[in-house]
Amino acid sequence: MVIESAPDFETQDLLINVGPQHPSTHGVFRMILEVDGEIVKDLIPHIGYLHRGAEKLCENNDFRQGVGYMDRTEYLASHNAELSYVMAVEALAELEVPERAQWIRMILCELNRLSSHFMFLGAFGVDVGVFGTPFIYAWREREALIDLFEEISGDRMMYAYFRAGGLAWEVPGNFEERVREVLVSTRQGMKDFDNLLTRNEIFLARTKNVGIISAEDAIELGMSGPTLRASGVPLDIRKSEPYMYYDQIDFEVPIGTNGDVFDRYLVRLKEMEQSVSIIEQCLERLNDGPIMPERMPRMLRLPEGQEVYIRTEAPRGEYGIYLVSKGGNKPWRLKVRSACLSNLQALRKMSVGQYVADAIIILGSIDIVLSEVDR
């Protein structure tokens, strides 16, 4: 039975505050929902709770110290964040990175993409309402990857392993076997997720045709990464502007068709398969050799009046570093272009007109890291 309210029956929209301390906001994110019954009429995001001024801190520190701050912006994919930063410093200092260091960097970045996407799969499962199985599965696979990172860098999250010019130290002797070992369990983990979620009736009902964003809107809003590709835009910086040795690697860029929450999930799952294939190709080409340039200046001083904008494809999209040097051993200006900030801008457009319960999974499907949004 449908009850229609009389035209003169006045109703009031309800304001719901979500966050900043709320488990579904993936960090300290606050949004104010204006709802009419079950339908979201407006959504006002509030960010900035985790703002630490990483850019200002970098401007007051040596070029080599900046690596540590970059870790803390994108803590679920620190290798990718470090990569942009060291590439920016290398571009200005005109440092030639040895081949072996580049291949190891590529392997670590792709492994980090896997661990980051596992984190997404687990957390997203919780958002959708399947707490338990996927979350624990994701944690099991991510644990194996993080153990590997720990063996290499000594740290589980903030690696600080990349250096301008190469790597901090050589990887352990059993690096290749360990990576291959981890990839076996990763493959199995991806299959498990595919079986658990991709064709699950309830999961499909929750995610299909929810939070749709068109390709035009996604580009207009500056979205990037899997969230953009889910809308059918095949933009992947590894393909369009290859850095390191991505031009020598054979891989595909999976794209979605609808731009809904389900596509954003599926694009990430398919992307993980590509990452595994990239890592295997990198391992075949990994040779012995130095990991730092032979002539490394003891004090890194960059030329005056130079600037560069480096962009790389991090798990969440385009992670850009805009570095301006005016001589000396400190950056004059360092701007972190955060993929999550630009993706989060689209949240309002995605959520308005949807159900309240879906607003949470739409937020989950963007896969935000608040410390990258706020920096």
Add this chain to the structure above:
Amino acid sequence: MTSDENVDTTNGEEASEIAVVDSLEDTIWPLINRVLSSVDVTPERGSIDLITQIPRSDIIRALQILKDNEEVQFNYLRCLTAVDNESEGVDVVYHLYSIPKNINLTVKVNLPVDDKTIGTATEVWEAANWLERETAEMFGITFNNHPDPRTLLMPEDMTDTFPLLKSHPFAEIEILQGELLGYDRENQGDDE
């Protein structure tokens, strides 16, 4: 007034200007020069991308041309930020990307220290909305006609101090938060 100044400097350094333009033949500068023929543009070679200086009075019109023109189609705003050059004013920097053509362009606008106002790029790309809010609160730049001129990362009431300016001391935020953090206000040289 600023556009007049820019014209003066280009006339004064005409010889070196031509040399710079000649050396940019291998970049996308000839294309950009043709597209932006109605705007006063000064090119410069960057480490990776071409950098162009555009006077403040023409900036939004120029960005709209760059977006709409069929030959370049800069439909994606990668990044928008500012750089404080102390006495030389503040540079607002736009990093543009064209998805169909796969080309990049950096656009810079110089704002004088005493008048940090500029038009809003939200008219051109929606992506500029939050990026401009952040730039505004960090550098004290006013983006005219911005649809949502609230603070983004900073507290709502913190609209009189701009952390990313070079004149802003490194520890100013801690001082503002009070003595709880153990800061000795007397010895910080805080004039306020």
